[in-house]
Amino acid sequence: MRNSSDTAVEVVDLGKNYGTVKALNAVSFTIDSGQYYALLGPSGGGKTTLLRLIGGFIQPTAGQVLLHGEDVSHLPPNKRPTSMVFQSYALFPHMNVERNVAYGLKLRKVPANEMRDKVDWMLSMVGLDGYNERMPHELSGGQQQRVQLARSLVLDADILLLDEPLAALDAKLRKDMCLELKRIQEKVGITFIHVTHNQEEALTVADRIAIIADGDLIEQGTARDIYETPRKRFTAGFIGDNNVLGGIVAGVSGERVTVDLDFAKVDIAAPGTTAAAGDQVSFSVRSELLRMVDPGQTADGAWQSVPATYLETIYLGLTTSHLVRLPDGSEVAARFVSSEDDIGSFETGQAVTIGWPSGRARLHVS
């Protein structure tokens, strides 16, 4: 099922306005059946609006939602093949775990013994065997979210919507729950759509990630695509620890674009780019690719480099950041795994040359 090319969700020019405020502008995309799909973006960017439109909790101003090819744009949530897991506080506080999970089945008039079997099976699926009699206030945040998950999954919906399901959990628990969510999704094989503002969470769980900001779908791709080869300047600034620099195209030769930074010229590999001489462009280099280089090292074209002034060292545990200032005043960071940080020591104000392997910077025309 995971490799089938059925389309589970198709969103066509979907838009939503609240009064004069545009929450979502004509977004279109498709999600394959059985995929774990993450909607990632800053708060207020429209990703929750998008999820709620797919779930039917709000009505679109424009466009359509198709689930398994069927237009459901104007159906209520319970008439769609979707089920929603909410941020938190969404368990019925007056029902124990078993009654919470069983409530949807009860509404569907499932026979009692079948209901009990399904509930027990689903509770063991989410790792809560034997919690049947517990009340929600006796559970931890992570356990409450597992119960919500069970309550949704037990209904055999084939698209599960998760609205910031881990936002209320602390960092360690969030990490564990991410892996747990991914494991459960692989086991049940249905489509998961997971909204989050946490990039680590999205990178961990998702097969594909869509970046949503300012009501637009900025770009989408696999976790590796999004992290390593972001196409849009926004993505580069949002995901990972990128240094984004701006300049003017000085010349294009084949797949190579020369960008004039005013204080230096660098070559950026950009196959199939639309950039032309004179265009204002930007490019990004991930901080872990930046190195202090000897000026002579760049002669063979294997490295691109710019002059800089050393600012400070910031120890972050796993990694150490070295901040430098470029002649135009912008700051960039070079990051090393702390245990492999053999850069030596620099003094504040010392002139250095900072560089990156040619071909590893990404050009952004928008």
Add this chain to the structure above:
Amino acid sequence: MESTATPSSSPTRRGRDIPASPVWWQRLLGENGIQKWVFFIPIVFFVLFFAAPVVLTIVFSFFERTQFWMEPGFTLFAYENFFTSARAENYVFSMLHSAAAVVVSFVLGFPIAVFVRRRVAKAAQHRVILLFILPFMISELVRVFAMRPVLGRNGVVNNFLIDIGIINEPITIILFSPLGVIIGDVMSFLPFMIFAGFLALEAVQNYIFEVCDDLGAGPARLFGDIIVPLAAPGIFAGSVFIFVNSMGVALVPTLLGGPGAVNAGLIANQAIVALDFPLAMAISTIMILTLVLLLYVGHRLFDLTKVLEPIS
């Protein structure tokens, strides 16, 4: 002291141990002065104006009746008088009428609370609820008295119904009757059901309603399975308030009740008018016991400590 103080910005432990000695008014306002005793003021108030009258009411109910007052003693005469006269029967009827007022208030008032919580914009909810306080700005006496020209033989209701041809004869059972008392009680105390119901529903997270939409709980299931159980403590609190007032406020049956329509408050009033103070005290004692019993049952059922606690 100054010479030993280090210029370091972090105060030393030793430095904190030597506070400047406070002047007399600082001592008076300090933690061992008024601050320590200010919390006892409500206790004094409570004992003086609540606990003492209740105890005295119970004690006086066992006193001997004299011609114009009472004298210390121990007799169950007042209770005997109560239980062997029509008063006990009237008391039970009063309870039934009050229960009816509670039910009608729930039917009329709770849906208003649900409506405000679910359909009114979040920012406007409290203002809408506050509107229901407006009737309390008018004297209870005037409000209840104003029901007479509405419910009377030639009142607004009867004239309207005759004009549109639904009835030929005026309906007389809605004023100077037990039904009139119930109508008056509902009109007077309905807002309490709205307030208490709304407060309880306000603590319910919006997600809960969305989950119900998602699972496909229709309006009836939503109301019966979710809204009423979650609002139960509030509904009970509002019900107790309405029940107690319907039992005890003598004004309503005085103005709207007929010859037979009395409530417990009016029975006690009549005993005072007849200068039978121990009887009035005995009736009040029975009312207190009724209420305590009601609260006990309610607490066992709904855990009243949750009434003002957000549900999580």
